[in-house]
Amino acid sequence: MTAPTAAGVLPTYVLRLADDLLINAQRLSEFITRGPELEEELAIANTALDNLGVAQQLYEYVSELEGGARTADEIAFLRAEREFTNCLLVEQPHADFADVMGRQFFLDAWHCELWPALESSGDATLAAVAAKAAKEARYHFRHSAGWVIRLGDGTVESAKRMQRALNTLWKFTGELTTADELDRRAAAQGSGVDPSDLQAAWQDRVGEMLDEAQLTVPADRYQATGGRSGRHTEHLGHLLAEMQFMQRAYPGMEW
Template structure:
């Protein structure tokens, strides 16, 4: 059970840390000043979630590692984040589509996890749920604004939805690790969130005059440490300071 819990918490931490890193790349480059601050705040929410989860993962592991070592001193194949969160920012529409897909899943996920029999995970989820509600509202509003905007913004938003859709299937995968923890009342069964996730997306995309892609083949591998080509470049930037100055602390 300890190994399964460590793996589960680490996956959640990696999701949050990598998405926080991607969103942080917009700092100073967003289309408006307000959105520059807005995306930075969303990034910080994810980094905060990652810190709490990495700290708990280190406690569960019991091998003397801390949050910094888990985030900054693991190699690419050791990361267990889903492929969706590591996808490059692309244009603004692609960033928004990525956030919409992820937040529409994480809001009900955190809501369910507040009922976990693991007190620490339940407490982390209670805080993250409030943040995810804002993340989903922010991404939904932008999706509608772009989809129901100009012909150009509509085209780009639909292309972003279509491009990232094949990376969403991994959100609902449940291996032996998840099944063991679900049976123990610790984890959330992701399959139970699919219907609500699709309903949320359908509602937002309908208002945005966009089309929900058809179900089909999905990318997978992130949970097993098999990542996209761009992931190594992301890690080289995210981990530079700690590797250049070993033992560096804030």
């Protein structure tokens, strides 16, 4: 990926925030009709909708910053896998309800730190989107952390599955709080935040909940990265194939 110009830092930075939310929303949507109970389907669908709403606002802002060269829909539905800069965590598939909640728990914990920090962004639009997203993230976290605690402190089987999910996903969490060149430039411009500044707070938030859940913070030190520069796990391509199918098959289609 070529380094953006000074003017390109903000749209590129906003794009990665939006990509995390869109891909996560798509993953969550896959669980609709597969939830353990109706209330959970509603919860998961609502969380996906909140994420999608923030993503849409951010893509529209990217489109505006780019001078309207692409619409929000084109950015979401006509980019290839290597052009997505979401973190690897959100594209990870799930086979079990514990996988869904584990992925959401790590992400919500991150958003509970990220959005409040971005509320003081020097960019007024980003600050306004962040202020709304921060409230929603706290609600989502209460839900996902609630399930991590219930499953962790539940039966032998539920604790085993929850711990397994956390262990599997752990290697994708380091990327959330690892700063790259773009993060540092966005932070230096006053529009973004350096994610490594939020690392300790994220770790504390996660650790506190896992303690309560009687689960163990995974010890695996290997951390996979690459999502921020478009190098994804094999799962993203399959997700995009489904998500982008309509626009690819029927270019320009609108509802």
